[in-house]
Amino acid sequence: MNPAGKRDPLPGWAAQVVRWQARHGRNHLPWQGTPDPYRVWLSEVMLQQTQVATVLDYYARFLQRFPDVHALAAAGIDDVLALWSGLGYYSRARNLHACAVQVVHRHGGTFPRSAAELQSLPGIGRSTAAAIASICFGERVAILDGNVRRVLARALGFGADLAVGANERALWEQATALLPQRDLARAMPRYTQGVMDLGATVCLPRQPACDACPVAGLCVARQQGRAQDYPVRTRRLKRTAQSLWLLWAHTRDGAVWLRQRPTPGVWAGLYSLELFDSEADLVAAVPQHHRASVHALPAFKHVLTHKDLHLHPVRVQLPARTRLAPGGAWHPAAQWPGLGLPAPVRKLLVQG
Numbered sequence: 260m261n262p263a264g265k266r267d268p269l270p271g272w273a274a275q276v277v278r279w280q281a282r283h284g285r286n287h288l289p290w291q292g293t294p295d296p297y298r299v300w301l302s303e304v305m306l307q308q309t310q311v312a313t314v315l316d317y318y319a320r321f322l323q324r325f326p327d328v329h330a331l332a333a334a335g336i337d338d339v340l341a342l343w344s345g346l347g348y349y350s351r352a353r354n355l356h357a358c359a360v361q362v363v364h365r366h367g368g369t370f371p372r373s374a375a376e377l378q379s380l381p382g383i384g385r386s387t388a389a390a391i392a393s394i395c396f397g398e399r400v401a402i403l404d405g406n407v408r409r410v411l412a413r414a415l416g417f418g419a420d421l422a423v424g425a426n427e428r429a430l431w432e433q434a435t436a437l438l439p440q441r442d443l444a445r446a447m448p449r450y451t452q453g454v455m456d457l458g459a460t461v462c463l464p465r466q467p468a469c470d471a472c473p474v475a476g477l478c479v480a481r482q483q484g485r486a487q488d489y490p491v492r493t494r495r496l497k498r499t500a501q502s503l504w505l506l507w508a509h510t511r512d513g514a515v516w517l518r519q520r521p522t523p524g525v526w527a528g529l530y531s532l533e534l535f536d537s538e539a540d541l542v543a544a545v546p547q548h549h550r551a552s553v554h555a556l557p558a559f560k561h562v563l564t565h566k567d568l569h570l571h572p573v574r575v576q577l578p579a580r581t582r583l584a585p586g587g588a589w590h591p592a593a594q595w596p597g598l599g600l601p602a603p604v605r606k607l608l609v610q611g
């Protein structure tokens with residue numbers, strides 16, 4: 260029995276994960292080996308939808324610019340979005356900033372120690388809260404991000420549909436029952452890191468390396484020869500598509516017209532070229548005597564999580580005195596790196 264009075268569904272699991280992590284897990288990433296919740300939180304948020312290789316650079320730049328939660332809270336949101344530019348999922352950056360402000364103003368600059376309290380902060384969900392609390396403070400709480408869900412569903416042979424809330428809750432319960440039961444200050448950080456490492460390096464979505472897996476002897480899916488059948492999730496998010504026309508207006512000196520996007524909506528809070536739903540709308544926004552010189556560039560696709568954006572850039576040179584829309588302005592190239600630009604807009608401008 261574990262501390263919650265639940266029977267351990269896979270006896271010996273936690274000890275094996277902890278042992279394996281110490282020897283074979285990822286122990287050299289820059290956010291590892293530190294109990295500093297600021298660093299762990301920052302890495303967890305960055306890793307939510309982004310690969311480790313991409314996060315490494317951003318993490319280093321972020322820490323250099325904002326070495327602690329006070330520095331981040333004191334920054335303007337535009338500075339934060341500019342540093343985040345290219346990582347995508349910009350609501351993460353907005354929540355990151357809002358969370359830093361709350362930690363400083365409501366908690367005196369110290370992160371709360373329990374997962375329950377951490378979860379009340381902006382952008383910190385149940386799994387992220389558990390990662391911070393277990394890694395930094397040794398709390399006995401389970402994470403269940405996408406990778407870990409796959410590892411545990413396979414190991415347990417958990418075949419219920421995780422699109423159903425009750426089944427998801429049942430898997431959280433099982434995940435909790437599997438946690439280490441003693442020496443939590445030492446075991447919990449390693450265990451949490453270990454299940455994440457298993458999902459990222461061994462129990463891969465398409466080709467799990469079961470022969471190299473430290474828990475193969477316990478794994479129900481392995482015994483059944485059915486690793487690919489787990490986890491079960493029936494409800495698929497429906498992808499949508501949207502076409503947008505981008506007005507790439509520039510002056511003779513190369514300054515570009517940019518305006519901060521409204522919230523909510525596509526690229527909320529970022530600085531973008533003016534966006535239109537149709538070419539006709541775009542042309543109508545160009546002063547009449549310059550319409551003949553608009554020049555359509557090849558369209559391209561930009562993929563967001565649940566949406567494909569079909570982007571149609573249209574270029575035109577305008578006099579610097581032109582004002583296209585309230586709130587916008589001409590920005591010379593020297594200012595672009597300091598602005599939060601959506602990745603495809605930045606790419607367009609840089610390619611020139």
Ligand code: SF4
Binds near residue numbers: 414461475
């Ligand atoms: Fe995943 Fe295979 Fe290990 Fe089971 S034995 S946890 S399916 S890698």
